């Protein structure tokens with residue numbers, strides 16, 4: 001058993017973990033391990049938005065961003081997912097990951113100009129980027145053999161980690177939690193620059209990408225996920241999408257991962273922007289939907305152990321004010337962080 005916090009990021013604590021030193025979780029879980037030389041990671045969401053079904057303009061935008069990803073200094077890994085939002089718009093989001101800020105910086109300015117600059121393209125477009133220091137984020141995987149998201153960049157998966165399977169485990173896995181409560185500071189505000197709207201959020205804004213992969217499940221496990229778990233997950237995701245603001249969730253997207261041709265994979269993820277880590281914790285431990293699937297998953301993972309074929313993972317970041325970038329063009333006013341300001 002090892003700590004989720006890698007040894008090079010362990011420090012003298014002023015704040016304590018939720019569990020005693022001899023705590024033993026009821027089932028195994030794993031975290032992504034970067035080489036110590038990695039100081040920051042970059043998570044960049046490029047969205048395209050259109051009313052109703054996707055159009056040729058959407059296809060053109062997707063081809064454009066894929067070509068940019070393939071260019072010099074492009075990301076080490078990216079994937080794509082889509083969903084229909086509360087206003088009935090189709091949003092296709094390509095998420096790209098770097099672990100070298102200099103490469104990202106060399107790549108980003110012309111990509112930004114191409115995506116949200118110029119005269120606009122007749123479809124909504126947005127860019128949402130976090131570039132956290134490694135002290136400010138954590139990952140968790142129920143199986144160590146298939147990395148997703150930012151973990152694809154990692155050097156390896158850890159062995160079994162101690163800090164999980166209890167409320168507060170997420171916080172305890174974030175290295176900065178050893179010394180900092182990560183409380184939010186300030187309110188988001190909008191800055192208009194021609195046709196673009198930039199949102200300047202606030203210190204300790206929080207992002208979660210929480211993924212589900214049922215592609216390897218068979219028979220009873222598949223039925224259990226699709227018939228019992230997924231509808232409850234969807235209800236929780238709909239709540240955050242429609243009523244999240246009151247509980248500190250600026251925006252929530254329940255995304256279906258698609259392949260290069262746009263065909264849906266048997267993978268999904270919930271992605272949401274939060275006022276604070278504390279607000280995300282409160283939702284996870286108190287909303288009846290998540291409490292129910294948390295309990296069901298704990299029981300199921302404890303029984304099946306490593307032979308479970310349903311894979312769950314997440315990545316959670318608490319970003320400093322200077323580690324964020326949000327920009328929207330021709331998007332409806334409830335898109336992403338636009339929902340957090342009055343326009």
Ligand code: HEM
Nearest residue numbers: 164165166167168169170210212233270284293294297298
């Ligand atoms: C099928 C879908 C899901 C299942 C079965 C599930 C189940 C679980 C389980 C078992 C844990 C504990 C993990 C551990 O520490 O070992 C957990 C943690 C958590 N989940 Fe989910 N979850 C799902 C989806 C989501 C989604 C979509 C979100 C939010 C967008 C979310 C938010 C959280 C948070 C914030 C925690 C950490 C709680 C803490 O450590 O204090 N979950 N979930």
